[in-house]
Amino acid sequence: MRLKTPIQDFLVDHARVNPISFHMPGHKGSALYKRYGFNEFLEHYMDCDITEIIGADNLFQTEGILQEAQDNYAELYDSKKSYLLINGTSGGIIAAILASVPKGKKLIMARNCHKSVFNALTLTDIQPLYAYPGLIREYGISGAIPPEEIEALLKNNLDAEAVILPSPNYYGICSDIEAIAEIVHRYDKVLIVDQAHGAHLKMFSRFGVQGLPKSAEESGADIVINSIHKTLASYTQSAVLNINTDRVSPYVIEDKLQCIESTSPSYLLMASLDINAAILKAHGHELMREWADHLQYFYEEAKKIECLEFIGKVPGMDWTKINFSLGKLGISGDELETMLLKYHIFIELYTGDLVMCMTGIGNSRADIETLLNALREISEDHKNNLLTEKAGIKLENGPTQLLTYKKSRLYEIPKNKIRVPLLEAEGLICASSVIPYPPGIPLVCPGEKFEKETLHYLKALRENKEKVIGVNALGEVVVGAE
Ligand SMILES: Cc1ncc(COP(=O)(O)O)c(C=O)c1O
Known part of the structure; x- marks a missing residue:
């Protein structure tokens, strides 16, 4: 009888579906190592x-x-x-x-x-x-x-x-x-x-x-x-x-x-x-050229997909990260993530309507083709949902709307700490970072004051089952004790 191994079982089951990885790590599986003779x-x-x-x-x-x-x-x-x-x-x-x-x-x-x-x-x-x-x-x-x-x-x-x-x-x-x-x-x-x-x-x-x-x-x-x-x-x-x-x-x-x-x-x-x-060192040129060609192909083809919006090759942008949205069709980022899963496509993250696919050195032309095909089909299947008024990518669907980092006063980091329910933390000083994951960037840092808007946003993230480090299972955050 096979032993029960929760982590190993998960990994092997995942590998069995031949997943298409648009998340880290960049190697995207064993094909690259095999291609260059590292089978042993x-x-x-x-x-x-x-x-x-x-x-x-x-x-x-x-x-x-x-x-x-x-x-x-x-x-x-x-x-x-x-x-x-x-x-x-x-x-x-x-x-x-x-x-x-x-x-x-x-x-x-x-x-x-x-x-x-x-x-x-x-x-x-x-x-x-x-x-x-x-x-x-x-x-x-x-x-x-x-x-x-x-x-x-x-x-x-x-x-x-x-x-x-x-x-x-x-x-x-x-x-x-x-x-x-x-x-x-x-x-x-x-x-x-x-x-x-x-x-x-x-x-x-x-x-x-x-x-x-x-x-x-x-x-x-x-x-x-x-x-x-x-x-x-x-x-x-x-x-x-x-x-x-x-x-x-x-x-x-x-x-x-x-x-x-x-x-x-x-x-x-x-x-x-x-x-x-x-x-x-041996194949850098070939690999970077291929990667750039795959991306060029993606962006060219993506332009033809109805209602698909994406952050293109704007200056200062590392366009190996493909950020796109079908928000015009009323599809939010988490819905699009779920839809892409049917094609065994695993994304890196979504924020509101915006989905981010992280490409890497190991992505093949076939991965890009699968992503394009999936987006074409999803767009076609939902074209009747076209929202009449929608300009640009918006992040208004659901709680993953990104909060901007506000310039806020920094207070002394509290020495004595207590836990309080999220919505009771308004006006109190944060004593332990609150970090939505991904992207792993603290939304509230020790020494910053909790604001009402942020607390409601965090509550919504948790209700949406998103990971937030610093908010425990009871929905409490750590603040300074008087
Ligand atoms: C901006 C940024 N810096 C640093 C790191 C940490 O990198 P590592 O996972 O290699 O420790 C991450 C991880 O996602 C990150 O997003």
Whole structure:
């Protein structure tokens, strides 16, 4: 009798349906590894799960095979030094912040940073100074961080130590890192870019495929952290941190990486990073070209689908993230997600009417064809529902309407904490971040006041069974006790 294994059963059942992945990770299954001859690694998967045996090098004192793989990354990204990470970009972000900002000092950060940035703050009482992203009104999503915001914060806080922001953000919107780097360096500070969603940007330009925004490495950022797993070909949780200038000491970064990473780094994760680098070095041009062609084809064909709206190849947009909507036909994002499941298409996320499909290095032309066919059929089946008045993508269906990040006063983070029901938290100070997942960006941070509108939004998210970290099963949040 087969043993009951809830996780394994789920994974195997999922693999059996031949899912079409438009979510992370970027490898999209074993086909890519097989295409480039890594069958033996896949077959010997279990036996390759080793520890630091003789000859296997050591992640925290790299001198052998791991150093070789790190050197390959330094070559691919033209960085001064690259580090393999086994705790994702999350780990790299925390290490980079701890290495750049002493205990209790100030960090200028985008308000829409990932929660790992907020986690770093709490470790050594770092004081945040928020830069707010613009709003792309037409689509209702967060936009770029204006360089002027960064400049104003630096001007008024000469004692800030570093600046961190995500680029691209979850939806693919990139900030002008070149302009921001120029400003940050004029004030002699360190610029850290969370490029979790843009590990591929440098690969497009490295291999001469035009059309994507410039990578942070090429734009002058000091430290850049890339989730190789999200868009390229390594396993989930593997990432790479690049040091690009002399402003940061590699020794301090190494010390902080040791503090926060597991002392039992997985050789499977590190081997997948190694394989990704090898595939890119040998076949980077071919793969980036194919990927760009698939996308070009998608956008051309998508234009012909009635009532399908999408964020196209606008400047500053990483259009490998396909954001589209059939809101004109009265179809909300969660409804569209369910409809796409019938075609075994799994999306990354939806926000209101907007669905985001995250493409990766492993997506094939067949994946794109299936997505286009599904959208054609759904559009055809619902064409009678055409809403008479609807201009542009709207985010008004359901609770996933995105709230913008409001500039709000920061209060002292409460030392004494209690839990209260959501709707009783109005006017109280948040003591533990509230984070809708995805995208994993805190909606309310410790030290911010809970507002009525936000609380109702959170209640609606929970009623819609969306994951919200920081709101427990009883619907309570943590606030400061008097
Ligand atoms: C903007 C952003 N930064 C950082 C991370 C963390 O990356 P990782 O999953 O590699 O730890 C994420 C994860 O989704 C993210 O969305």
